[in-house]
Amino acid sequence: MTCGALDPMPEATPYRRSPDTVMRLARMGAAHPTRLSFLRQMLRRMQNENWRFERPVWEFDARGQGRAVYCAIGPERTYSLVAFGHDLPDEMRSDRVIATAWDATFTLFDGVPDADDLTRLERNVPLQEAGRVSVRELSLSRANKSVRLFDHVVARLAAGQQPDAAQLAETGYLMRTTAVYGSGKFGAADRAQIADRPEMRAPFQAEMLSVWLTRAYTVDLVEHLAQMRGGASAVGLAPELRRLLGVGNSTGLGMAPFLVRHPVLLNNWMMAREEALARVRAQRTATPETLAGFEAALKAAQENAQAWQSGHPVQQARLLELRNGLDAVAAHMRDVWDRLGDHPWDALWRWAEARLPLEAQEALAAAMIEPHGDLVDGLAECMAADEDSAFCIDGSMTVARVRALLSERYSWAMGLDHDTPAGCARFWYVSEEKLEPRLGERAAEPGAERELPLDISRQAVALARALADWPEDSPIAKVLLAQPEHRHMLRRVQMAAMRPYAEVRDNLIAADVLPIDLLRCKLAFFGATRFDPRSDRWVRISLFQGAPYPQDLTAGADT
Incomplete structure (x- = not known):
């Protein structure tokens, strides 16, 4: 079923949750990936279209230095991940954005690079920001080893043994990216250049493809190093252990303002997810197939919750709520839930809203959506946005109409505190060193005069x-x-007129704001798992853990 004409008014269906419910930071910070996530969309498309995959270049020495090319061959175009491996001393390894050297660097090339392209890229890609790429490149990224696990896997495979499965599952990745840049950064292709291609129409498809092929590279690299060390005794990584590995990612404040700066896109993402849940809740009956799929999804969520670890006290408390909440769902299904009754999914959801904490509610929403692919997958077509079409201000709109829109869409803002020190304690700005968004303390740090306009409620x-x-x-x-100082806000008010999910309904400059809530919401739409905050401003996650590899897609693996 396709997205159809999504009614922008949440009141149009009793099953769609209100923006006042879902657009609060606390709930956005409890988001879980669903089958509408951007990486799942990409994998389904490639499988449905019978994409092929090749590795025409693999040139590495015993220290892991060298280069490789991975080609993803679609019906009309080929995209190639060009990877460069570096023998990085331990003292130079850093996940901070100010790092200047990494274990591996990458670019996603539009087409298949020839010898001259590879020479040019080898001069520039390892330098990242200090180098320059061209419009033939769609992304620029880098990654560092998870050293302890990486070395463990190489040593075991070299000795002819498989690595410890528990260690693989606990860490979840051999390398973690510290940045994946796209959309015109450092000379790469602008989003507009590829937005009309079917395979790139959904958000962040170039970045997802880059990370997915990077995952294949990390496994190929440990097997290569094991072979170089162990010779004939070395073995490859078992398929079931490969699946335990994703690609890690360290994400900080640079990503946080994205959802605020792109209200049309945010609305479309949220609207699609909420419509998916509403469609499931609206089903009069539950089929044996969807019940079996839901039980499998819930079991997978419980297993993920048990394996998911975090050292951050906020996330530790949420994980306890998640585990207890999912156990409560399982008990309710076993002892109480009338799965054969009228509107069983809605009954289950109403019970959850009344009984479960936010973490468990959002995990349940993802599990309920999971077995209903025929019902919801078409909504993926509604998640992109032509943001330019909503940019122009309608100057003929009357003051009365603007007041009405403020009352309708921004009543939540009118009661917030912006005048006390706690209500305006922070300010967003761009760092001079890395041109990345940062969050300052208004009373203690200079720079408030250069504040970014992210204080939407104020x-x-x-x-x-x-x-x-x-x-x-x-x-x-x-x-x-x-x-004229109100031009920015007036434009947002007009954008929000037909987009109820366009705004984060909280004070983003308050003393108690948690930027990691913004990060988690966006990363959940990517398809990220294992959120592990390292402070209130940056988080580690895993992408593609449990997903198929290129060779698996060709064999028809589940996506």
Whole structure:
């Protein structure tokens, strides 16, 4: 079933959750990946279209230095991950964005690189920001080893033994990326250049493809190093152990403002997910197939929750809630839930909303959506956005209409505190060193005069106050001529008119704001798992853990 005409009004269905419920940071920070995640969309497309995969270049020495090319061959185009391996001393290994050297560096090339392309890329890609790439490159990324696990796997395979499965499952990756840049950064292709290609239409498909092929590279590299060390005694990594490995990622504040800066895109992502859950809840009956799929998804969620570890106290508390909540779901299914009754999925969800903490509610939502692919997969087509079409301000809109929109879409902002020190304790800015977003303490740090306009709730209140003395029939263009500082917020108000999920409904400059909640929401849409905050400002995650490899897709593995 395709997305159809999604009604922008949440009141149009009793099953779709309200923006007041889902657009709060606490719930966004409990998000779980679903089958609509961008990496799942990519894997399904490649399997359905019978993509082929080749590795035409593999040139590495015994220290892991060298280069490789991985080709993903689709119906119309080929994309190639070009990977460079480096023998990095331990003292130079850092996940910080200011690092200048890494264990591996990558670019996703549009087509198949020839010898001249590889020479050019070898001069630039290992330098990352200090180098330059061209419009033939769609992404630029780098990764570092998870040293202890990486060395363990190489040593075991070299000795003819398989690595310890528990260690693989606990860490979950051999390498973690510290940045995956796309959309025109450092000379790479702009998003507009590829947005009309079917395989790239969904958000972040180039980045997902780059990371997925990077995962294949990490396994190939440990097997190569084991072979070089162990010779005839070495063995390859067992298929069931390969599946335990994903690609790690360290993500910080640089990603956090994205959801605020792209309200149309955020609305479309949230709307698709909420429509998916609503469609499941609206089903009058549960079929044996969907029940079996749900039970499998719930069991997988329970196993993931038990294996998921974190050293951060906030996430530790959430993990306890998640495990207990999922156990409660299993008990409710076994002892109480009438799966053969009228609207059984809605009954299950209403019970969960009344009884479960947020972590467990959102995990349950993902499990309920999982077995309903025929019902919800078409919604993936609704998750991209033409943001330019909503950019122009309608200056003819009356003050009365803007006031009505503020009341309808921003009433949540009007009661928030922005005037006390706690209510405006922080400010967002761009660092001079790396041109990355950062979060400052207003009372203790300089730079507030260069604040980024991410204080949406405060701007909404300011606009409402500015309109108080204007006649209702005045065109808003007249207001902006007199007070142009409200242009940014007025544009957002007009964007939100038909997009109820466009705004994060919290104060993003308050003393208690947790940027990791923004990070988790975005990363869950990517398909990330194992969120492990290292502070309130950066997090480690895993991508593609449990997913098929290129050779598995060719064999028809489940995506």
